[in-house]
Amino acid sequence: MGRCVFVTVGTTSFDELISSVTTEENITILQDLGYDKLVLQIGRGTTTLKPYSTTSEFTVDVFRYKPSLAEDLKKADLVISHAGAGSCLEALEEGKPLIAVVNENLMSNHQNELAMQLYKDGHLYYCTCRTLGTTLKTMDLSALKRYEPGHPEIFASFLDKALGLN
Amino acid sequence: MTSQNQEALSCPALLHLSGSGMQDCALSVGFGFLVAVLLLGIRTRWVLRGYARPRSRKKDGLSLLVVAGSGGHTTEMLRLLGKLSTQYSTKYYVLAETDTMSEERIRSFERSKVTGIEKSMYSIHHIPRSREVRQSWSSSLLTSIKSTLHCLPLTVRLRPDVILCNGPGTCVPICLCALLLGIIGMKNITVVYVESICRVESLSLTGRILYYFSNLFIVQWPLLKEKYPKSIYLGRLV
Known part of the structure; x- marks a missing residue:
């Protein structure tokens, strides 16, 4: 059973991330780490990557969108995602090790706020396209803390109390 | 001379009268407006501070x-x-x-x-x-x-x-x-x-x-x- 890396750019595009992941150098790093399958969700991206298999049994799958990424997340052993809040939370709630890659072309994008905080809290790794290789080489996935889902029931009881119910 | 003089005499008086009347009027409108804004502000604050919660608990939720x-x-x-x-x-x-x-x-x-x-x-x-x-x-x-x-x-x-x-x-x-x-x-x-x-x-x-x-x-x-x-x-x- 091989190990799979899932890369997701979310609803828009992030070509820089796709080309960074698929450089020869980074593919080699991934292979050294024991991964043999790469699945890329490229969104609106213009990357012309085609699915391929190399002789060294490393496969790459590419697709633009799916109604749900849940299946791909489940199958993944490592997720590399754009730093958008929705994608990060989805991967963490699935209990997957995550590298959030910030898009430096989108300055002051509030979407990065959450990824940054979750990085500070030790739930994920955080890097740019340029530092992805270094992060892959130096990361220790066992050091990541498990992300616990929030507590909507606390909100429910707070609201009942505030409204004088019960 | 009589009628013209009378007009000349009464005119400044009239002007003076209407001038102070307008001033009063503007003052009271301004005052009324201020009071209205103040009351609206108090009322808005009252509503927002949560004094206006649904107090009567309805049986049907x-x-x-x-x-x-x-x-x-x-x-x-x-x-x-x-x-x-x-x-x-x-x-x-x-x-x-x-x-x-x-x-x-x-x-x-x-x-x-x-x-x-x-x-x-x-x-x-x-x-x-x-x-x-x-x-x-x-x-x-x-x-x-x-x-x-x-x-x-x-x-x-x-x-x-x-x-x-x-x-x-x-x-x-x-x-x-x-x-x-x-x-x-x-x-x-x-x-x-x-x-x-x-x-x-x-x-x-x-x-x-x-x-x-x-x-x-x-x-x-x-x-x-x-x-x-x-x-x-x-x-x-x-």
Whole structure:
């Protein structure tokens, strides 16, 4: 059973991330780490990557969108995602090790706020396209803390109390 | 000489009279305006401070108006709604006209909890979008006014006990209409705003507006609680 890396750019595009992941150098790093399958969700991206298999049994799958990424997340052993809040939370709630890659072309994008905080809290790794290789080489996935889902029931009881119910 | 002189004599007197009359008039209008603004301010504060909570507990539960938004907002909202007690027996979902994805998700959410007593009444209502992503400020203002005009009859018709919203721009006009209903004494609506989990250190535009126009303002990260002392922090909720 091989190990799979899932890369997701979310609803828009992030070509820089796709080309960074698929450089020869980074593919080699991934292979050294024991991964043999790469699945890329490229969104609106213009990357012309085609699915391929190399002789060294490393496969790459590419697709633009799916109604749900849940299946791909489940199958993944490592997720590399754009730093958008929705994608990060989805991967963490699935209990997957995550590298959030910030898009430096989108300055002051509030979407990065959450990824940054979750990085500070030790739930994920955080890097740019340029530092992805270094992060892959130096990361220790066992050091990541498990992300616990929030507590909507606390909100429910707070609201009942505030409204004088019960 | 007589008539002309009389006119000449009376004219300044008349002018003087009407001049002071106008001054008085302007003064009293100004004073009245100030009093009106002051009273409106006090009334608005009174409504917002939560003195106007739905006090009479209804046997048939409270009605809840939920403003749903696109994508992430809807995900967060459905999580909050999933744990609400059964005392909110009627739910009104208000959606932006262009949002069909959320409507489908809401319908499947409601279908999923059709189990005997938990089944609640719900309906879905559409309003024009008040602000598209990346729309400019000035044109946002115009569409917001249009949206408010559309929301007012809806809010008056539904008259919910509670409004719950979490960020889409659509909720601003609805909440302002709710405030208006409270000010004129038609219905006391409790406006509850929950800022998105994505907001760690800065509020969204909607949040920055509704911080001043909501009864309960909830944030999900401690840093925001520090910056906005009036907000409520209950930990991470979604």
